[in-house]
Amino acid sequence: MKSPISLLRGNVHAGESLVFGTLGVSLFVYSLYSHYQEDVPWKLSPYLFPLFIALSLILVAIAMLIQGKKKGEEIGVSGAASAGMPKKVIGFTALVVIYYILLPFLGFLVTNTLMLMLFFLYLGVRPWWKAFLFSGAFTYLTHVVFQLLLHVRLPQGVL
Amino acid sequence: MDFTHIAQYMGDFRFILFVLMGSLSGLFVGSIPGLSVTMATAILVSITYTWATSDALGLIMGLYVVGVYSGALSAILINIPGAPSSVVTTFDGHPMAKKGEAHRALKFATVYSFVGSVFGLVMLFLLGKPISVLAIKFQPMDYFLLAAFGLSAVGSLTGESFTKGMVSVLAGLFLSMIGLDSVLGTPRLTMGIWNLQSGIPIVPALVGLFGFSEVLTVIREGDVHAQISNVKKVSIKFQELSRHFLHSLYYSTIGTLVGALPGAGGPVASFLAYSEAKRIVKSPSVPFGEGAEEGIVASEASNNACIGGALIPMLTLAVPGDAVTAIILSVFYVHGLQPGPMFIQTQPELFSVILAGGFIGAVALLLIGLFVAPHMAKVISVPKNILLPAVTVLCIIGAYAYNTRMFDVLLMMLFGVAGYFMRRHGYSVAPLTLALVLGKMMDDNFRRAVSLAVSEDNMLRALFGRPITITLLILTVITILMNFPFWKRWVKRS
Structure with a gap:
């Protein structure tokens, strides 16, 4: 079993997956908090669908992290294209x-x-x-x- | 809806004029590398939102049909596809041009783009109603799953990888959630910004994602110094031109089917048709890749047939087949119309408008292709440093014109920069666009389905117990699973 830190080392998608993972967690927390503030049942809650989006985003970020690690092992982090703004x-x-x-x-x-x-x-x-x-x-x-x-x-x- | 409606519009001088205006714009944007049909459609939506719906749709259909074809001009003349769907046309089009047969290549591209366009539109005419009848039986969960299937298909077919496609989809869904909630009327995810209460306006977002981001991308790539081929006029006998007609119907069928799949679009269709052409044409005029007219026929017939194909799910199910139809869908919303199963029955005139616009656009394509295209070499070579600032101003004013507020210009710029970074990192902007357009509908139907199901004895059965729902659920799950490594390994092994 790989530790989370070893997953980040040599990972071509480390930055992106961290950003999306953090966004997913933030949206998850925000949706839960806002739902309980609204005081309506889940079936009517405006935060039911955002909650699903948040969960999916977290899963996709994890998948991206794993993919990035494999890709990093194949081509090396230096092989990844630089994508800044000229x-x-x-x-x-x-x-x-x-x-x-x-x-x-x-x-x-x-x-x-x-x-x-x-x-x-x-x-x-x-x-x-x-x-x-x-x-x-x-x-x-x-x-x-x-x-x-x-x-x-x-x-x-x-x- | 019958032929008389379509014929009525096809004989309306004012309508023809709008389609021709769109066709000329399509010729311009489609043939110049760096300008896209999607970008131009997005800008046109911002200009035409106050117009009569039929005028706006006529203009956009003209642009769509001729714009898709025009990508072939630069593909043949300068070996740079004006649109992604014309990539395959460069394989044989430019080698023909290099041999001094540019005019011949343009003629084949024109005639078979016309055949493909008409075929796709006839399919739309024939299949639109039966699919609508089926779609009437859809319930909220079916709509949700249909959109989910469309988005997962788009996510898997565009961009570098499925995960990146899904990130793009989820970003679009998230952005579509911003604004007043349609059920409770409370602000959601607006972060206290008053201007966001009405949600993210689609037009400035589209102009930014497809217009401004493309400008930035072209600036980054630098100028294209292309060698323009000479176009010497040659005459081709009708028999010679028409000998690929039967094959072109097969390529058009591929194009229509691929076009109807959300996300696949012209590039996939033309690649598929080209590989089929290589398989079925045993003795081409010259080997494929060295200037075979059969290659041009396959590519052009299939990518233009995608137009009718992409419009089928958009009009009958409100699920767009590609980025341009996603923008056309936003035209409907901007004009207060609701595409979907009832659309053809309740708005037969507008269905006729789309078909008439498409058919007139196809005729315009034929005329433009035969008489104007050979003289396009000079227009294609307009320097980018003159073109890009003009497009930037159109993006700014287009975004501003939508609501006449500066906030929309700011949004356009933010989406433009975001789109630029997405392209640079291998994320396609098409899934984000589709999700942005479909998000609200998905949210509404999902909550409606859950609200209806909780009052039933068996909630799961109420949600997923119907044959249509089960089919859509299976399709969605398979689309997602197909992108998993274990599935790919299994397919490879077997």
């Missing part, structure tokens, strides 16, 4: 977050023209006037389609 993706996501923050303040027309140009430049569109031209044209097109044709009230901004 700098280029982080940078682009950060730009989208900035877009999200600016949109309610500057409104759609200003934010979109500005940020779309930055998106283009970030992904390598050169020269800068080409990026500006594309962003202006696309912003106008989006504005016509959404605001004028589809009557979606796009953010106007507060400034």
